Amino acid sequence: MMAGGPGLLQPLPDVLADLGVTPAGLTSDQAAERLARFGPNELTAHRGPSFLSALVRQLVHPLALLLWLAAGLALATGTVVLGVAILLVIALNAAFALAQERHAEHAVAALSAYLPPHAVVLRDGGRAGIEAREIVPGDVVLVEEGDAICADAKLLSGAVEVDLSAVTGESVPIVRSAACAAPVEVPTRLVDASDVLLSGTTCTSGEAVAVVVETGMATELGRIAGLSGRTTQEPSPLELQVRRVAWLIAAVAVGVGLAFLPLGVVSGLSLADAAVFAIGLLVANVPEGLLPTITLALAVGVADLARRGGLVKRLSAVETLGSTDVICTDKTGTLTQNRMQLHSSWDATARHSTEPAVRAALARVLGSCTTADLASGIGDPTELALLRAAERLDGIEPPVERREATYHFDPRLRLMSVIVPNGGGADLILTKGAPEAVLDRSRSVLLPDGTTGPLTPEARHRLERRLGDLAGRGLRLIACAWRDIPPPGGQPERAEVERDLVLLGFVALSDPIRDAVPDAVAHAHAAGITVHVITGDNGATAAAIAASAGIGGGGRPHVVTGSELDGYDDERLGALLDSRTEVVFARSSPEDKLRIATRLQASGHVVAMTGDGVNDAPALRKADIGVAMGRSGTDVAREAATMVLTDDNFATIISAVESGRRVYDNVRKFILYIFAHAVPEIVPFLLFALSGGAIPLGLTVVQILMIDLGTETLPALALGREAAEPGLMARPPRSRREGIITGRMLVRAWGVLGLTSAVLVVLGFLGVLWSAGWQPGDPVGAGSPLHETYLRATTMTFAGIVACQVGTALAARTDRVSLLRIGPLTNRLLLAGIAFELAVTAIAIYLPSAQTVLGTRPLHAAELAVLAGFPFVVWGVDELYRLVLRRRG
Template sequence: MKRLSAVETLGSTTVICTDKTGTLTENRMRVTHLWVAGRQREPATAGGDRLCRELAVAAATCTTAHLPGDGAPAAGGDPTELALLRLAAGLGVPVSGNSRDSARSVLYAFDPRSKRMSTVTGGRLHVKGAPESVLPLCTRYLDGSGRFSTLTGSVRHEVGAAVDAWAATGLRVLAVAQRIAEPDLLAAGREAAERELTLLGLVAMVDPPREAVPAAVSAAHRAGIRVHVITGDYGPTAAEIAAQVGIGDGRQRVVTGAELEQMGDADLDRLLAGGQEIVFARSSPEGKLRICEALRSEGHIVAMTGDGVNDAPALRRADIGIAMGRSGTDVAREAATMVLTDDNFATIVRAVEAGRRVYDNVRKFVLYIFAHAVPEVVPFLIFALSGGAVPLPLTVLQILAIDLGTETLPALALGRERAEPGLMDRPLRSPKAGVIDARLLLRAWGVLGVASAVLVTAGFLWVLWRAGWQPGIDMPDPVYAQATTMTFAGIVACQIGTAFAARTDHASLRSIGVFSNPLLLGGIAFELAFTAAVIYLPPLQAVFGTAALGVAELLFLTPFPLLVWGADEIFRARARRRGADVTKEEPSCESATS
């Protein structure tokens, strides 16, 4: 995380716009099918087919990646290109990266708009890219006899059917073509070179979804977060992968880049306001930015993923820009707020959970601090309202000992509390909601504070009563010192109960475990040791005006933590029951629709 404030923003995320390749999937491509001369072949059985080998060589030549041992100790480059290099090697026609690069005269790099890439080696141009981008440039194809035949409408239809059939199963499909011409013509520019191509065939690759993604998508849905897929892949391929991981619930709406460009802003707003998860296929960086702007204009908190240079504007504009740490460019990482070190969608959802946990822990910290204001203020109110008939139950130095000594470490420990059960099942929090709300103040002042004030005041008056005190009668200094010490120790005892109560905002303490926060236990141990020192060490007694407490006083204080925690536990239990009753009364989506 490049900004700590972004962690809290993550907790209120309402929409995640994610890439497909490498984020939802493993980004480990493997060629599974070939289409050559009207026939579908499997790579495992295509080694003896000359046309398949020619297709594999052309595809591998139009790459910039390197396999291990080919000029580099480890594989390097785009996973799609690595899969093509492995295909050629598996068919017995390996393409050396060093020889390929030295023989190449021109490289037309991959263009995210045209969705294709070309290289020139001698008098031969090799092209690979999206079928809908490469096929319109082809006039011929390599037929079953190895001749260049005219690419008729029926053949184009057959190619399109193969692409759609493979894409419907989640496979990524590339078209591979070539052109033989004079080197000067092929080097004259992309527009002049990429024309009158000959289709060599199709290559279909599998890129399976990451194992943890379906559970992460389900968690996002339970948290009320919508997930849109924005990818440069073919629509049916992206839709199938989305369906496999649970995005769209099998009813994906696919919007292509061309359709998005034709949409007006009002149409896009209506599309995104429909509540349906959408797959934006063959999307451009400009389209990604438009989607981000439209979602934010509707009041959504948007987390947007990206890895390319052209993704930087969308990453910068999103509430949470998420760059890929492994495959992303330096520009994307610089523009983003968050960098995924593993490029995994599941990590985004874990980050959202961490954001919610941080927000919760800030509230727990504030609740703990606010709750002690009541038992500290009430003694002064009693003194003032009684006109001095009731002596002041607490001294200023004792208040400082509480605020600066006993209170600090437990409060800090609450900031490291683990997520409580059901954190990702809660409704979305409004981005405008503050840390302090009416419920927090009710718990702090109306439940924990009042319970602590009643117990502390009772302890103070009990000590005075035992010594024979009556209102308006001055008490000897030793008795008064012991009474104020009882107030001081009572507040500390109530702090312990408040600390355990503040550990959960909704769930019961039993659900997270009493001893599951060792930092809090250490803070309470320090709190007790500091209190004992202030009460029983003579040098500190002189400073803070305290007196030693006897066994009876300590026994009187013993149930204070349990009583304070119990009052808050009853309050939260009633709130959980009310929430469960509301859930039972609400009709399900299916019944409401029917």
Template sequence: MTEAATRPPSPAKGLPPSPDPLEPLPLLRRELGTGPSGLSAREAARRLAVYGPNEVRRKARTSLGRELVRQLVHPLAVLLWAAAALAFVADIAVLGWAIVAVVIVNAAFALLQERQAEQAVETLARYLPEHAWVIRDGQPSAVESRELVPGDLIVLEEGAKVPADARLTDGGIEVDLSMLTGESAPAERVAGPGLAGAPLLQEPNLVFSGTTCTEGQAQAIVFATGDHTELGRIAALSQRTQRDPSPLERQVKKVAWLIAAVAVAMGAVFLVAGVAVGLPLTDSLIFAIGLLVANVPEGLLPIITLALAVGVRALARQGAVVKRLSAVETLGSTNVICTDKTGTLTRNRMRLQTVWTPEHGTNTGPWAGELARTGALCTTVTRDAEGRLHGDPTEIALVEGAGAHGAPIDLDSRDGGRRAVFRFDPRLRLMSVVQESEPDGAHVIVKGAPEAVVGALDGGDPTAALAAADRLAHDGMRVLAVAVRDLPEGAATPARRQEAESGLRLLGLVGLYDPPRPEVAEAVRRCHDAGVRVHIVTGDNGATAAAVAREVGIGVPGLTVVAQSETVGDQELDQLLAHSDTEVVFARSSPETKLHVADTLRAHGQIVAMTGDGVNDAPALHRAHIGVAMGRSGTDVAREASTMVLTDDNFATIVAAIESGRRVYDNVRKFIVYIFAHATPEVVPFLVFALSAGTIPLPLTVLQILAIDLGTETLPALALGRERAEPGVMSRPPRPSSQGVISRDMLIRSWGWLGTVSAALVMTAFFYVLWRAGWHPGDPTGPGTPLHHAYVTATTATFAGIVTCQVGTAMAARTDHAALREIGLFTNHLLLAGIAFELVFTAALVYAPPLQDLFGTAALSLDVVALIATFPVLVWGTDELRRWARRTRRSTNA
């Protein structure tokens, strides 16, 4: 346990020093200046001015304006701003405003998507109750929790949230500490001395801000408020951990700068070249604008955003709510999962697994039911009007287990026959009741830790019982011993627990188990097939966690158990996590330990998914690449710090999300190939125009490029983002974190193969229309010339040819290696609809008079339509041959 977790946090600079909450109570009262009547109202007001309000400071969110500016200065956006500026300089205002609109729409769309996906769930401050009961001037009264100060005497009772860190001065309560410790069972807290050397969160006389009192009543003296509480310390850890950009965000920005540099360089070189060969300045500027616009994939950012949004919706249907769009892609590169045990790998529902008796061992029989029934009588479980059991999960398991063994108990009869109850004492680790039942008379029934119970036995050798308890604990069970003592008829009820808990006879042991979810073992196997390691990071003990790990297949081929993970240093942690074939159970973990594990894995170049449900998990969830919070059992703080929330708290959902992330990543690469393939046929016409010094007229206009990039291209690209996963997606290792989303092979395929074939085809269509009209290089084609209509028709053929090439590219991009027949020609219905839309849209631009005037198009004759109708088959067919040749080479080399 780190120093921060074992000592109270220091106050802020300038404030009085914090007292030690574990010092003797009279000394603590004296240091805090608090008597039996609490503080006076005037003293409380003075301390409020000194210490400040009892609330956790919230981290300010990035302003909407700043996020909008970030979108507007993205490298691709900057390139389009430059193109718009050139358009205004060239006195082409319509084109300039069109490009500006594209930039603004892209930025607004991305901003809205991110804002919608990243809405905060709840804040840390929500964990503090609005009001608290406090004794001031000797009178109990309700005050706002934010007005509590160190030294206040507060009243805690069942159902109340603890408003500040405090030490009990009177009474006893049970507290749900799961938000801080990760353990689901309520913890007993009683007024009394502390435990020597115990971690702060396990001290039996301390309660902490934001936890909930589940039973009992007590008074406590506040020793820390606001940011000085455990809740405030964890909030500070969360705010100090920075969230780095996702791999996709970094790679897209890197590629964007590359595209920008290439486009600017090409534009500058050919602008100078155009002027040098005698082109008018206006024509040279139009050429430069065309190169910029043709090189910039305007649809890339919104289509990536839409594809990720589609992935978000698909994951939501599977039970995973993703709060950051880029996290969908990050899931696909995850190679380490650090998971909780309780509720994620297991059902979070204890059950009676086995019993052991000195006479019969673990064999079943009537004695098993009697043992279970006796243990169930030593509980405080209640049943509501609807028949549901309420109370400690362990005790609920005992009551249900008694019924399962054919010895059910009636809770009303249990309570009616109860003479005395000595509640569970965390220092003695025992609970006992004096129970009267017909016809057996009265008994003392004791249950608790086996070591504690055997110490109260009346003779006998406890060796066999302790050995059996060790075996059951090694199998992952929580072991309780049950012992009894018969009271003679007419005997007085023991007044003190020391009197009751002595002279006992051991009935046996009960083993309670939180079984793994049935689907987890298969999910772990799929993780291993996919090259993903799984570590368990839990607040539970090592034996229990290791047993669960073995049952679900974690630790194949090697499992290491760290029983006290908070004691592990940097060097040992590096050694533990450096071996790719070993999985680790980190038991008894603290908030700092989880953060330490996440940071170490990141330092080793791993992409980390970390699960958590408590406030104590927030820093690690925030720091991990993918913070996964539990939607059912998780706290609001954990959900806010995470990037993904599991609505079903199921480990298998994480694995499904990883598979979905890999599919999304593959599909992003598919539509990048599709989009980039059209850069070549858009750039080549401008190069032909410039290299010919204007003797060949410009085969394509800038507005037609925008119509392609923003109109015909978008829906098919989005449809490629909906492709189903190719076979074997979870049978390959995770991609290296250094691998770019755009690879050299992708650029060769898109720019060099698909793009070159498309460029050759569309230039063929352009020259076919001109030569058919009798054009020769250098002939004038401007307005008013005999060849002007033929020139407009030729540019329209170029435009329509690029669109039909898009159809072939879309079909080719559906697979990276496999033949199209393996996934089916008609399996992507959205793509077919997108192709239909782009063909109808193109026909409208070509044949509708209002759009002809706007985009500079003309109607195409049947022979030209027949020519460009062959382009999809030619583009797809050549790429199919290339992939066939590559598969053949690989099979031959293998």
């Protein structure tokens, strides 16, 4: 069948005949044969930018443009060798950055394999959960509220509301029902067919059974152009700041270079010499590895989080996590283990249910009023726990009753009901839900002897006290009720059904808190992060769980119910949230979640919001970081979220925040590193110009290129892999308005590390000259007696900068604490990078062919001994500087 063809628009019997299937579904062998014939049910992968366009982007970013300018100036002034060398640097740097970017893209794309969409199908006569990519034409799929429709299908039975916005752009859900399988007028478009489900849409309510007709690129979704771009990737604050830094560096480099031209001429240099030295300043100011190192640091953060159980969809989200200062978390499954088990059962007189009649009635409601299936293990964990509770209450597996109508759980009503036949020409409405909601709709109670009595005010008060006591112990409570009704002949209005109920009793479920949560909450508090709990559960239950997790400052946290929150205006809610008081928002609706997130962001907070349901999607999209549950969450929630927890564990969120902070810190360490070594590269040019040539040039442009390309890159990349610094999670969250470059960073880079390195390098250069009897103004050019000494002196400068780089790299590993506290040898990648740059330096100095290209000469043993002390001096000065800061702080 062709996508959008007549197959889906044919009458159902014709569709089944064409597919060669029955409503019972396929066998495993049939499914395997069809999977081989039709291929996986997936769209063709979205093709990113072409290799050529990605390469061009690397060649025209601000830092590359500076090198193009330098190459142009070199060629224009006749220094062809230098121009070619700079062009080679441009090409190599672009290739390296492109490789890192593509590697990061592939790493993020590979994470999608961890979370394939799933579907429930009928295979071999039973229900089976499979990956959506394994769906084939002829499969019979079961669709429930919250499911993403993974293929084009024809409804066999049931009715659902479907969000067609992915296909039509309309946001209002549309009813799709098998009852309309033979309309008077046959539609001509699939989107108008009232008995067709389309891939890429979402079931917002109801449940149905459908037969798959088209899969993969044969679906309507596959036909519509541009559907592979379901999500857009906006640059993160970090990426925007890095771009600004790149332009700032470009402006400084061009400004310094242009200022050098007249300065050099006034100092007595020829115009050609001044131009060459201006080129040197441009090159010295360009941090070639900045962009690839940023990309790699973010990719490392994503990979690290994946190992810990947090799948981040975008590289940029890692950095945003680091500035999170408020976490709004669910309770069940996130703070707790989501392994509900029956704690106790109670009758409608607030006593333990021991009478068979009461226990059987409770078991009937729990076993029939559900969307879960205990045999296959498919369903909400709480629903499965209630089915196991029903089995324990009645001693037998709950029978499957035929339903006349189903009223799905409504988060506002906090109820679910079904209508089942009750014999004798009557039906029975079975209702379960939050105790308060069921109590409000009950008028009588089932007594222990099986008879019915009135629900008196005294009995209601006694029940409320018992419920409050149990909820205060952190138990989850579910009330059960029923009522006889005459056969409706159709599905009556919900409000007419869920009233005048007979209260049967209630069950208490226990869900122990996760072992790692109390420590995680303590770490969050130490990091200055406020934790709010937003749950649909009872306030006392939620407060007990929150208190055991450490939320609320050691005592019982402040509780605000959904009805109370409705009475809060925005100003009062904002004042509550800004007070830093940790709140349990109980009996909350999805709209409450969205309102809380909006109010927090309006106050300047960076919000992480957890969710798992369909209705959580708006809040997940609104939050700075939407966190969906990988195990218990719906496809819709996972699609709306920025991060998915494969273990549904709150502790993973804290690990994600730590990883985000670490990534941001490592980017700043790299920037500190490259800013610091620019100073000793620039100072030799300034001394030459300011002295009017009396002090010869201590470094050549080719040597600068060798430093930036050959010795700088690997240590810089290793800094991007640095482990979290001690005390990282003891700092307050950084403001989203804080720039990546701060005044304190510049003081440390230029005034401490850079200045120390420049002094050492200049003294090393002059020391070699002085040892040979050189005086300012003496000729050192080719043919002069001091020429070989001069070449050895420039080699001393070149090697001195590399030696100072080693000290700077070690110093940059920490922001405040001493390097001795984390251990100088703990970053093995950095040690490997240092070993590599020392090897490259040795080759540049002692290999004859390299000497010819770079103008280097072998150094004496005494000079090597002096160089060996440079890293320790640079690191030592920085250690003293940070010691002073720690004492002042």
